[in-house]
Amino acid sequence: MRIKVTKLLNTRVGGAHTTYQTGAVREPGDEIEVTGTVQGEELDGNNTWYKVGDDANSHYWSGGAEQIDGVGSNYQQWMIDLNLPEIWGRYAGTGVGVAVVDTGIAPGITDLFYNQSKYYVYGDNVEIKDNAGHGTFCASLVGLRNTSGNYVGVAPGCNLFACKISEKRTFENTERDAQRYADAINWCAKKTDIHIVSISWSSSISNAATLSLIQEAINNAVANNKIVVCSIGNSIVYGDTRKYYPACLKNTIGVGMVPDKENGDPCINEFLSVVTNGSQIKSYNQNNELIADSGSSFATAITSGIIALMIQKMNFSYSFAAITEKLAAMTQKTTFIITEDGSSQVSFDLPLLKPELLLNFFNDVV
Template sequence: MRIKVTKLLNTRVGGAHTTYQIGTVKEPGDIIEVTGIVQGEELDGNNTWYRASDDVNSHYWSGGAEQIDGAGGNYQQWMIDLNLPEIWGRYAGTGVGVAVVDTGIAPGITDLFYNQSKYYVYGDDVEIKDNAGHGTFCASLVGLRNISGNYVGVAPGCNLFACKISEKRTFENTERDAQRYADAINWCAKNPDIHIVSISWSSGISNAATLSLIQEAINNAVANNKIIVCSIGNSIVFGNTSKYYPACLKNTIGVGMVPDKENGYPCINEFLSLVINGSQIKSYDQNNELIADSGSSFATAITSGIIALMIQKMNFSYSFATIIEKLAAMTQKTTFIITEDGNPPASFDLPLLKPELLLNFFNDVV
């Protein structure tokens, strides 16, 4: 893959650290062939470095360059359907920080890198590693990098942050669990290197005090210019008195899942901002195995990656309101027919993310 230098950049000979010898100085606009990405010294909250192709001992700090191609890898059909390969020729989410609030991220996953010096865990004795696989699956969808030529995430140039709120794939809907949500979101709010908070969880609760606790944390994050992206759950729930938080709260982007055809069984409710294909999506689990799964969790991770691409395209000049506006312009009301055993067919008009409208945004088509 290649990177383009954005400011004066020293070649570090010997390792990914400023204590190593300075080699050639690269000028803004220089194009450099690199063979991979490593984690090294953290500078300005960024510990991602590129390894030179002509000398494996030479490295370039990613804060002084942007990836201009090389997303590559094995494209999944939904990626092609969304026009992502064309977008990756110009944008990879470079420099955008995405926090994945989930079950942690497993170490040793092919091409999956995250900030190992800055992360959130819900207890003093809790390790960041993922024992359930859900967080690793979602993080891979957001930001898997193509070094080995395998699969790639939606925003392969983004910087991932892990926020672990559970050891399991489910919550018990208690005040303790809600506090974990709030603490993780507040941690993200304080981190200037995080732009997107991706929450592929939804929990049913009707306790006003608990909802208020999470809402306050979300408001705090949005006030610090974080974009909160949430799963709306894996069922059809309209008019139900139970709330599915955090997506039911204000200042969030609620994401639903639809199958890849306009018939089937979607995951939707009245809190969604958009729906996107989340059916039979391939990603890595905690054992570094490629598996397929379906649900709004994965539609949420895909949407978070798309927003990372958008933020880079917008030169980091964005707000929650502008992201909502741009996303709404990419959707189109689409009718889905739902058929359940023993029930008459039901139709839903859903705000489906349309690939041609997504591409229009990146091509500056009004």
């Protein structure tokens, strides 16, 4: 988000209040990149402040500046489709902690900030550094700051945490390694500053004991007021209904991509809670390259970012039941025709996230 100063404006270092230290004085016409808005001291009837997201925790009172993002901004089309630029005028997921359970996170990524002292890795000699790229791609979608001109992060004001459960894009031994889901989720459950556990990594697991461990961890996380968001998986066969985990366990929000003949379809089963954009989504890989990719993994990261915006909107007064209820109210059963060359058409009614219903939530329209 970008703002233009309209009158002499003090930089407030440390918070959204005039009692905080005064930094540089910004003059009319100055343009400043900010991550979003927060509620702070009320001045002249206006308590909205712009948050920069820098190390100094700088803020600017919105009464002395105006948002100048517009048609020319470098938004991705799916962001416009979901009305995110309008939502970002008030909410950026500020203060919401999101843990991304995946292949880790790469250092040195443009605008990607995460907690470098508090993270989970699956072994004593394992580094959090992402060598596969999937974790970095998903983390960027959740919470990239969006200050460099490339709009990627859905909740640019959130606090990111990284959980590494694999070095590669697949487990070496799924039945053995899948217990890492439980370990990572339980780690998140203990952290009071984590609110969302985003798992874009899905696996086919047949071991009942392993599934029980993961279910217990999810239940533990929900009992500690965490929202567990999981990828439903991508179809391998035509009209794929197979179950991938952890999404197909209780107390999760299962997310799939909108079916797209060119870019893929989600798995379709009773655990699918919402479908949203997942085709040709741009984000950063481990080499700091902005690339496009498709899949339910990325629809999951987008949904986790949206839930971060929701939690800020709800002033952190939320529960798993409340989030799932409100998210369901933003969806509408929509018929999708899924075809494959040489096969007959099959139709599915899927819970599509509707942009107008999403915007209604943030505008308090009942």
